Every structure is written in C-alpha cells, then in structure tokens.
Amino acid sequence: MATGRYMNVMLLHSVRSLLAVAVALAGLPACVTPSSEAAAPAAAREVTFFVASDTHFGVPGIEERNRRLIEELNGLPGLEYPPEIGGRVETPRGVLITGDLTDYSTEEQWQQFESFYGHTGKEGLLRFPVFEALGNHDFMGDTPVVRHITRRHGGVAYSFDWDDLHVACLGMYPNGERLRWLEKDLRSVRAGRPVILFFHYGIDGAWSHSWESQEEREDLARVLSGHRVVAIFHGHAHHAGHYRWREYDVFRPGSPKHSSRQVLAVRLRGDELAVAYRDFDRSVWTDAQVRSVGTAVAGAAGMEPPPDRARP
Ligand SMILES: [Fe+2]
Numbered sequence: 001m002a003t004g005r006y007m008n009v010m011l012l013h014s015v016r017s018l019l020a021v022a023v024a025l026a027g028l029p030a031c032v033t034p035s036s037e038a039a040a041p042a043a044a045r046e047v048t049f050f051v052a053s054d055t056h057f058g059v060p061g062i063e064e065r066n067r068r069l070i071e072e073l074n075g076l077p078g079l080e081y082p083p084e085i086g087g088r089v090e091t092p093r094g095v096l097i098t099g100d101l102t103d104y105s106t107e108e109q110w111q112q113f114e115s116f117y118g119h120t121g122k123e124g125l126l127r128f129p130v131f132e133a134l135g136n137h138d139f140m141g142d143t144p145v146v147r148h149i150t151r152r153h154g155g156v157a158y159s160f161d162w163d164d165l166h167v168a169c170l171g172m173y174p175n176g177e178r179l180r181w182l183e184k185d186l187r188s189v190r191a192g193r194p195v196i197l198f199f200h201y202g203i204d205g206a207w208s209h210s211w212e213s214q215e216e217r218e219d220l221a222r223v224l225s226g227h228r229v230v231a232i233f234h235g236h237a238h239h240a241g242h243y244r245w246r247e248y249d250v251f252r253p254g255s256p257k258h259s260s261r262q263v264l265a266v267r268l269r270g271d272e273l274a275v276a277y278r279d280f281d282r283s284v285w286t287d288a289q290v291r292s293v294g295t296a297v298a299g300a301a302g303m304e305p306p307p308d309r310a311r312p
Contacts, residue, residue: 047165101132
C-alpha cells in the first residue's frame with residue numbers, strides 16, 4: 001500500500017475535520033437537503049450507495065447465496081469502513097445491480113429476483129431501493145426481463161439524480177442506440193456535476209470483448225469528453241476488481257455465482273470517492289480505494305484481472 005497516498009488521505013481527513021468543526025461552530029447545517037436540481041456545494045456532498053452484480057437467479061443453490069448477500073448489504077450501514085477510508089457506512093441511497101439478474105431470462109427467474117431484491121426497499125428482503133441493469137443472461141428467449149426493467153425504470157437505459165450526482169444506467173453496454181440516449185441525457189447535466197455510469201459488460205480486460213466494435217469504445221470516450229465522470233461500474237466478470245480506462249476509474253463487484261463474492265460500498269463525499277470491497281460470505285473488507293475526483297489519485301495496490309473461465 002502506498003504510504004504517500006495514505007498520508008494524503010489522512011491529510012484530507014484532518015482538513016475535513018477542521019472544516020466540520022468550523023461549520024458546527026457557525027451553526028450551519030452539515031449537509032444540504034437532497035434536491036436534484038438545487039445542487040449541494042461540493043464540500044457538503046455526501047452520497048452513499050452499494051453495488052452488486054450477477055445474481056443469476058435460476059442457478060441451483062443461488063437463492064441462499066443471494067440471501068446472504070442481501071443480509072450483508074442490510075447490515076453495512078453503521079459499520080466502520082477500512083482505515084484507508086475512515087468513518088462509518090451511511091444508509092445508502094440505493095443499490096446498483098450491474099446485470100445478469102437471471103440465469104436464463106425466464107419469468108420465474110425474474111420473479112425470484114424481484115421477490116429477493118424488491119424495488120423500492122419495501123417489497124423484498126433488501127431494505128434499499130434497487131436500480132438494475134440488463135445483462136446478457138437477461139436477454140434470451142422472450143426476454144421478460146427487458147419488459148420488467150422498462151416497467152420499473154422507464155427503459156433499459158435510464159438515469160436519475162442523488163443530489164447533484166447524476167447516475168446513468170446503460171443496460172448491457174453503451175452500444176450505438178444507448179450511446180445516443182446517453183449523449184442526449186448528459187446534455188441536461190450542468191457542467192461540473194459528478195456523473196457515474198453503470199452497465200453489464202466490462203470495458204477493458206478479460207470478459208470485455210462482447211462489444212460489437214472498438215469504435216463503440218471510441219464513441220463512448222467522445223460522448224463522455226467534457227463531462228465529469230467520477231466512476232464507472234460494471235459486472236459480467238464475476239470477479240471483483242478495478243482498473244483505469246482512459247481517464248476514468250472503473251470498479252466491479254464479484255458475483256454470488258462464483259467464488260469472488262464481493263459487493264461494493266461507495267461514498268462520494270465532497271470531491272473524494274471511496275470504494276470499499278466487502279466479502280459477503282466472510283463479512284470482511286477486502287480492499288479499499290480512495291480517489292480525489294477533482295484530480296485523479298492512484299489507489300492502493302490493484303487487484304488481479306479475472307482469470308479466464310467458463311462463460312460468466
Ligand atoms: Fe454473469
């Protein structure tokens with residue numbers, strides 16, 4: 001682990017503590033009431049959310065592993081983050097699930113997904129709102145999953161705001177049609193506001209070769225240019241990790257289908273992005289990444305790329 005980076009993080013915490021004291025002495029609110037258009041000042045920004053992936057309902061025995069995953073997510077608020085991040089996990093605004101909700105896109109498998117994960121945090125076992133992406137396993141046969149995602153969110157590609165953080169879901173991946181949607185969607189996002197994207201396929205490394213062409217990646221880079229994209233999340237690899245693509249930080253959770261059983265707890269506080277990796281089988285933190293999203297800072301030692309194995 002880089003000592004210099006750790007010191008930078010500690011320095012940030014010290015500065016933030018002094019600011020918090022100054023704010024308290026002045027009698028000012030420590031945070032601003034959420035509002036999509038009335039953006040909070042960067043210093044007051046605090047958004048927490050979780051990311052999980054590849055729930056694969058339909059695989060024998062997967063229900064129990066998803067039940068364990070959900071129990072872990074429900075229990076994260078209040079836990080202390082790893083020391084590199086500091087502080088405690090706040091109640092998340094929601095949970096992003098980056099695709100392959102089902103194993104073979106049947107209605108029965110979707111119903112299982114929905115009965116476990118719910119939608120608004122009240123219908124299923126999970127206590128938080130859910131925002132799901134379409135995976136390749138959700139796009140087979142008559143694809144009822146497409147209809148259900150559209151019913152719940154208005155389309156396979158959709159977006160929403162958590163305070164001034166803009167969140168865009170691009171379904172399986174940003175192909176031509178969804179990229180045109182994204183280009184239009186981002187026109188309504190004021191310059192300087194942080195943006196995150198989530199979808200299913202990887203952009204780089206193993207299991208990232210299902211895009212139709214390299215041109216699509218070039219088009220994505222062009223559409224993102226000039227926007228403040230602070231993180232991209234995806235699934236499909238069934239192997240937790242992170243990497244840089246162009247100037248963007250990319251993070252992915254594991255999957256209950258395979259042995260990399262990790263979910264992400266993400267905190268955007270001011271201009272600092274923190275991503276903690278939580279093993280939901282063992283209930284331990286396994287990695288912590290901290291970035292200044294004003295100027296990118298290298299994180300802790302990177303995780304290994306996913307090994308080649310059977311189709312995710
Ligand atoms: Fe998968």
